[in-house]
Amino acid sequence: xxxxxxxxxxxxxxxxxxxxxxxxxxVKSDVHRYRNYELSTGYYxxxxxxxxxxxxxxxxxTPARPGILSYGPGTATVRVRTRLQDAHAGIAFxxxxxxxxxxxxxxxxxxxxxxxxxxxxxxHGGEPISSVNHYYSPLxxxxxxxxxxxxxxxxxxxxxxSYLVHEPNPAMMSTRESFPLLFYAFWAMIALAGGTLAIFxxxxxxxxxxxxxxxxxxxxxxxx
Amino acid sequence: MMIRRFTPVxxxxxxxxxxxxxxxxxxxxxxxxxxxxxxxxxxxxxxxxTGCLAVHKWVGILMLVLFxxxxxxxVVQIARGKMRGQDSLLPRLSDIGEFLRHTAWIFGLARQxxxxxxxxxxxxxxxxxxxxxxxxxxxxxxxxxxxVSSRVIMGWGINVALWVHRVEAIxxxxxxxxxxxxxxxxxxxxxxxxxxxxxxxxEVDAAKEHRPAWIExxxxxxxxxxxxxxxxxTAMRAVYFVFxxxxxxxxxxxxxxxLINAPRVTW
Numbered sequence: 001x002x003x004x005x006x007x008x009x010x011x012x013x014x015x016x017x018x019x020x021x022x023x024x025x026x027v028k029s030d031v032h033r034y035r036n037y038e039l040s041t042g043y044y045x046x047x048x049x050x051x052x053x054x055x056x057x058x059x060x061x062t063p064a065r066p067g068i069l070s071y072g073p074g075t076a077t078v079r080v081r082t083r084l085q086d087a088h089a090g091i092a093f094x095x096x097x098x099x100x101x102x103x104x105x106x107x108x109x110x111x112x113x114x115x116x117x118x119x120x121x122x123x124h125g126g127e128p129i130s131s132v133n134h135y136y137s138p139l140x141x142x143x144x145x146x147x148x149x150x151x152x153x154x155x156x157x158x159x160x161x162s163y164l165v166h167e168p169n170p171a172m173m174s175t176r177e178s179f180p181l182l183f184y185a186f187w188a189m190i191a192l193a194g195g196t197l198a199i200f201x202x203x204x205x206x207x208x209x210x211x212x213x214x215x216x217x218x219x220x221x222x223x224x
Numbered sequence: 225m226m227i228r229r230f231t232p233v234x235x236x237x238x239x240x241x242x243x244x245x246x247x248x249x250x251x252x253x254x255x256x257x258x259x260x261x262x263x264x265x266x267x268x269x270x271x272x273x274t275g276c277l278a279v280h281k282w283v284g285i286l287m288l289v290l291f292x293x294x295x296x297x298x299v300v301q302i303a304r305g306k307m308r309g310q311d312s313l314l315p316r317l318s319d320i321g322e323f324l325r326h327t328a329w330i331f332g333l334a335r336q337x338x339x340x341x342x343x344x345x346x347x348x349x350x351x352x353x354x355x356x357x358x359x360x361x362x363x364x365x366x367x368x369x370x371x372v373s374s375r376v377i378m379g380w381g382i383n384v385a386l387w388v389h390r391v392e393a394i395x396x397x398x399x400x401x402x403x404x405x406x407x408x409x410x411x412x413x414x415x416x417x418x419x420x421x422x423x424x425x426x427e428v429d430a431a432k433e434h435r436p437a438w439i440e441x442x443x444x445x446x447x448x449x450x451x452x453x454x455x456x457x458t459a460m461r462a463v464y465f466v467f468x469x470x471x472x473x474x475x476x477x478x479x480x481x482x483l484i485n486a487p488r489v490t491w
Contacts, residue, residue, distance in 0.1 A: 160379045170387055201402060
């Protein structure tokens with residue numbers, strides 16, 4: 001048979017064998033349905049789900065304002081409460097603040113917030129917000145896959161929950177300690193990509209210039 | 225007089241690679257840049273953030289199928305003895321020598337190497353697709369259904385897979401748009417477009433200039449007449465030209481907007 005026909009036939013066959021469209025869809029629609037449901041019941045505290053917050057498009061580039069409520073010696077109670085049920089008890093004007101006022105980095109280091117429109121409390125829960133290390137916290141490692149991940153990602157298991165939602169910057173030296181595989185994989189890929197481009201980009205530019213200025217006759221062949 | 229450089233099947237593989245690669249670039253950038261106005265517009269062409277992923281996964285599977293088909297095709301061609309000697313795309317030691325001589329020629333230190341059928345950069349581009357397919361395809365399969373893959377690997381492997389997928393994709397896009405498109409379209413000796421991959425052949429005179437060793441080898445083997453193909457109709461040449469430039473312009477715009485918007489994305 002003609003090879004073009006064979007290939008076209010195999011292509012058509014492979015199209016038939018592809019998974020249905022629903023397999024390809026992300027669970028994003030569930031996220032929105034879930035969020036709308038939660039918003040409508042007022043499950044969240046008012047100050048975290050104020051309308052118009054437009055969470056995935058935080059254009060405000062101002063850094064976190066420690067200001068008069070700095071996370072320092074005067075607020076040491078915050079630090080010693082990281083294993084307690086209410087990690088935020090005793091913070092002044094707590095009701096008037098949003099999570100990212102203090103947890104600035106955590107608001108921008110994950111695709112759930114930045115791209116998928118989630119808010120902190122959809123995973124970290126309502127008041128009182130306990131530390132993830134607290135025994136009864138829904139985000140405790142022993143149950144987070146079932147209590148948190150599976151709300152949107154149906155069927156999530158312990159392995160699935162080990163995906164780092166708050167992903168460290170893979171380029172940082174600190175990541176070599178906290179997530180070495182990500183650090184080394186990232187830098188290996190950067191070395192590959194950077195090395196390839198570092199050699200061939202200047203090479204291509206010089207090559208183009210060489211042909212451009214090599215006389216009236218079209219070059220690139222045997223001559224000169 | 226035109227002599228054959230690529231068979232219809234090889235051109236079909238290249239055409240499908242163009243179409244799938246551009247689709248993957250557009251849908252991938254649509255998601256990567258979803259925080260920016262440009263990314264939203266781009267994603268909107270494919271049904272938004274989720275639509276982009278659906279298209280990206282379908283086309284990714286298609287690419288892998290085509291890749292496997294190509295391997296089968298290449299093995300069959302090798303078995304039929306069509307890829308012997310200088311007709312083979314396998315790298316040789318002489319390619320390194322040609323690369324060095326070619327670089328020396330750029331600086332005016334040597335004469336151009338006498339290229340045979342495949343130049344070193346054509347072999348590099350060919351095998352770059354293999355390396356890209358393996359890295360992007362394997363990480364893409366991990367990301368295809370994270371719930372399933374997390375049963376095989378640990379969930380944090382998905383963080384790693386996404387970053388590897390991302391960096392390799394950016395490398396592939398930059399290489400294709402900045403280097404491959406430049407070499408095929410904008411070099412003076414091939415400006416405005418090297419249509420060999422679309423028309424299937426090249427003019428003998430041009431081939432004598434650019435690939436003298438190939439023509440001499442064909443002549444010595446008495447094979448030159450066997451490689452002559454009929455001229456391509458003008459209408460088809462116009463179609464190839466418009467299509468080729470459409471892809472170049474789209475690719476260049478995608479890269480330009482991606483570079484402009486890169487600082488506005490949460491990486």
